[in-house]
Amino acid sequence: xNQLMNPRRTEKxxxxxxxxxxxxxxxxxxxxxxxxxVRGSSVLSWEFLTALPRMGMKAGGIFPAIFGTFCLVxxxxxxxxxxxxxxxxxLSEYSKRGRLTRLIELAIVNLAGVPSVVYGLFGLGFFVVxxxxxxxxxxxxxxxxxxxxxxxxxxxxxxxxxxxxxxxEVSYSLGATKWQTIRHAVLPHAxxxxxxxTILSLSRAAGETAPILFTVAAxxxxxxxxxxxxxxMALPYHLYVLxxxxxNVKLELQYGTALVLVALAVLMNIVGIVIxxxxxxxxxx
Amino acid sequence: MVxxxxxxxxxxxxxxxxxxxxxxxxxxxxxxLGIIGPANSGKTTFLRTLNRMNDFSPGFSYxxxxxxDGKDVYRDWEVPxxxxxxxxxxxxxxxxxxxxxxNLAYGPRxxxxxxxxxxxxxxxxxxxxxxxxxxxxxxxxESAMKLSGGQQQxxxxxxxxxxxxxxxxxxxxxxxxxxxxxxxxxxxxxxxxKQYTLVLVTNNTKQAARVSDxxxxxxxxxxxxxxxxxKVFTIPKDERTEGYVSGRYG
Amino acid sequence: xxxxxxxxxxxLVFASGMAxxxxxxxxxxxxxxxxxxxxxxxxxxxxxxxxxxxxxxxxPQFGTLPLILGSLWVTLGATAISxxxxxxxxxxxxxxxxxxLREVLKAGVELLAAIPSIVLGFIGLVTLVPLVKNMFxxxxxxxxxxxxxxxxxxxMPTIVSIMEDALNLVPKTYREGSIAMGATKWQTIRRIILPSxxxxxIAAVMLGFGRVIGETMAxxxxxxxxxxxxxxxxxxxxxxxxxxxxEMGETVQGSDHYFALFAVAxxxxxxxxxxxxxxxxxxxxxxxx
Numbered sequence: 001x002n003q004l005m006n007p008r009r010t011e012k013x014x015x016x017x018x019x020x021x022x023x024x025x026x027x028x029x030x031x032x033x034x035x036x037x038v039r040g041s042s043v044l045s046w047e048f049l050t051a052l053p054r055m056g057m058k059a060g061g062i063f064p065a066i067f068g069t070f071c072l073v074x075x076x077x078x079x080x081x082x083x084x085x086x087x088x089x090x091l092s093e094y095s096k097r098g099r100l101t102r103l104i105e106l107a108i109v110n111l112a113g114v115p116s117v118v119y120g121l122f123g124l125g126f127f128v129v130x131x132x133x134x135x136x137x138x139x140x141x142x143x144x145x146x147x148x149x150x151x152x153x154x155x156x157x158x159x160x161x162x163x164x165x166x167x168x169e170v171s172y173s174l175g176a177t178k179w180q181t182i183r184h185a186v187l188p189h190a191x192x193x194x195x196x197x198t199i200l201s202l203s204r205a206a207g208e209t210a211p212i213l214f215t216v217a218a219x220x221x222x223x224x225x226x227x228x229x230x231x232x233m234a235l236p237y238h239l240y241v242l243x244x245x246x247x248n249v250k251l252e253l254q255y256g257t258a259l260v261l262v263a264l265a266v267l268m269n270i271v272g273i274v275i276x277x278x279x280x281x282x283x284x285x
Numbered sequence: 286m287v288x289x290x291x292x293x294x295x296x297x298x299x300x301x302x303x304x305x306x307x308x309x310x311x312x313x314x315x316x317x318l319g320i321i322g323p324a325n326s327g328k329t330t331f332l333r334t335l336n337r338m339n340d341f342s343p344g345f346s347y348x349x350x351x352x353x354d355g356k357d358v359y360r361d362w363e364v365p366x367x368x369x370x371x372x373x374x375x376x377x378x379x380x381x382x383x384x385x386x387x388n389l390a391y392g393p394r395x396x397x398x399x400x401x402x403x404x405x406x407x408x409x410x411x412x413x414x415x416x417x418x419x420x421x422x423x424x425x426x427e428s429a430m431k432l433s434g435g436q437q438q439x440x441x442x443x444x445x446x447x448x449x450x451x452x453x454x455x456x457x458x459x460x461x462x463x464x465x466x467x468x469x470x471x472x473x474x475x476x477x478x479k480q481y482t483l484v485l486v487t488n489n490t491k492q493a494a495r496v497s498d499x500x501x502x503x504x505x506x507x508x509x510x511x512x513x514x515x516k517v518f519t520i521p522k523d524e525r526t527e528g529y530v531s532g533r534y535g
Numbered sequence: 536x537x538x539x540x541x542x543x544x545x546x547l548v549f550a551s552g553m554a555x556x557x558x559x560x561x562x563x564x565x566x567x568x569x570x571x572x573x574x575x576x577x578x579x580x581x582x583x584x585x586x587x588x589x590x591x592x593x594x595p596q597f598g599t600l601p602l603i604l605g606s607l608w609v610t611l612g613a614t615a616i617s618x619x620x621x622x623x624x625x626x627x628x629x630x631x632x633x634x635x636l637r638e639v640l641k642a643g644v645e646l647l648a649a650i651p652s653i654v655l656g657f658i659g660l661v662t663l664v665p666l667v668k669n670m671f672x673x674x675x676x677x678x679x680x681x682x683x684x685x686x687x688x689x690x691m692p693t694i695v696s697i698m699e700d701a702l703n704l705v706p707k708t709y710r711e712g713s714i715a716m717g718a719t720k721w722q723t724i725r726r727i728i729l730p731s732x733x734x735x736x737i738a739a740v741m742l743g744f745g746r747v748i749g750e751t752m753a754x755x756x757x758x759x760x761x762x763x764x765x766x767x768x769x770x771x772x773x774x775x776x777x778x779x780x781x782e783m784g785e786t787v788q789g790s791d792h793y794f795a796l797f798a799v800a801x802x803x804x805x806x807x808x809x810x811x812x813x814x815x816x817x818x819x820x821x822x823x824x
Binding site: 007008010011014015017018019021022024025026028029030032033035036082083084085086087089090091093094095103104105106107108109110111112113114115116117118119120121122124125126129130146149150153177178179203204206207208209210213214236237239240243244251254258261262265266269 | 537540541544545547548549550551552553554555556558559561562565566568569619620621623624626627628631632639640643644645646647649650651652653654655656657658660661662688691695718719720721722742745746748749750751752756776779780783784788796797800803804807808810811812814815
């Protein structure tokens, strides 16, 4: 084959098809975002963002859903970040290469692979029923926190391991204890990486529907939650309800909700990436 | 002369491979002991045993004993306390990527000093002792990474001093530096000698000759000879020492 | 005092270190605790091989075969589409494109990863579904095929990013050696880089598969949700994930239906556990080299 065909020409043809395949993947992305932006922005207004829904969600705003998602994200970070960072510290600074570490790594890989709807069931069985939190912001946050753990741990561990060994040596040589060394010579320099990983995982948590389906989500609740034990609306669930559960909702309203959700997720991603690149250029080691 | 550090029958291994072989020596208070020898002669291993930095080397094990102020470093000393008393300056400058001031305050803060005034005093005193004060007194709150290589190394010396040690270990402290920076650091060492006990590991025999009171020569994990600097360089007892100081190998 | 404090912190660190293991066990235990209740009265064989999923008929039928096959059809379809496209995409972005083109394409794939699945499901519902209906002249566009296309699209960021990593891990000297011997770039990619990155590529495929089989919302919205054993990919199907998501809201806690959905979740958990375990094994084999 190769003798018969000019390799340069083969290469050109192959590269053309590779480009084509890549465009098949990337162009729809642009198309999808384009459609959402164009059609969603027509309903986007101050009122849409800040008002309560009316007439069984067929009119009015989506404020409770935005607020609910905000509560869930805050709850998720409150639970997942400390555990995630400490877990990463254990893996990066304390554990020795061995069977236990391998087991933890395997557990992390598996947590990352558990389907989101299974997290939903776990949250229902454990947080809602067994711990008796009921369907609430608390139960939903905890469920999303468990789901976010693997990403936060992995990102934090990488960030900790990227801190040069010499920082630790210097700290020890000055008489610092192990924890002091981690706290003052390692953690501060790993923080940008940890932050980026956390924000990216939160942006995913904010967009998840299945885990909150049975743990927090309220179908139609035109008021704000008063405590963490209340149910709440959330953006992704609201979009699901609008697009499949309520007949005759104006399509524009659905696009508007989708736009807000996408904007939120993209914004969080951009913030995470900006933090990463800012510190990468500033980094001097 | 007061005996500061006593090393008895010290052997060290990495994963079972011999790195130090039955070393016996004494280091006196307020002296500068130079340690010379070719690469892999065990001199850095020896140095890092004195403040237990070898604890972080994978596969390290030891036999024998090291006593500082009469207390065994592996049995009697609390490790953080030991490392505070026995400071260390590394081969390459290792400033932390924080301000000059914070670099200096790192040790004192870890030992519980909170007062800003106290910290400022320590910072100033340490920088002066390392002959760096005049160069950085207006840049205390800039990143230490902006200093030149020689300044960074003196910063590391000052940082070690700020922890208020009694012994300072230098691990080839001038290996990456130009002659002028080297001269400044040697000047600082001679000045520090009045107050501290210094142990200097160096590849540069001339530097050992210029700075030390006594010199120890290590070869393949063995202490070949230890004596006053003059004697080691002019009338060495062992022919291997003579070979090394006259530049035949290493 | 300092020592005491240190001990407490170290205890906390260790406990957090174990968190991942604890949660995996907790998840499994709670799925088992509820799911196994079904089998007090309902046989495992009938659960796994039964052809009818009629949870609210009298007596109820909890045969998961249609659900398993539904998941399998959609997933295999998605894999068949996404693997070749993903490999092509990773090669093009990682090895061929350069400069701004590379950055734009990369950003495109990352943007896709950032879009919540519910949004993609919604867009699929209003664009892809009618398209499929008209294109193939079907009575409904809510089919396994629509689901496969959608899921292939959603799995792309996972597949592309892991494959790109695998390609990046191939030592530079391999490329340079091959180019120096007069091979073209494509020959180098095909003969040198792809074989060396093989286990990473396999891992990417498996993780993509795991991602697809676990996807819930988008699938539920566009595959039509008919719990029948599919005869063609142009029929509506219902996946395991969609079944759980759609029905859990209507069940009574402690009913057989409730337990049956947990039992389906056990199945899902076991499948994804196995897939991820294998993928991880492939990745680690590569690292060990």
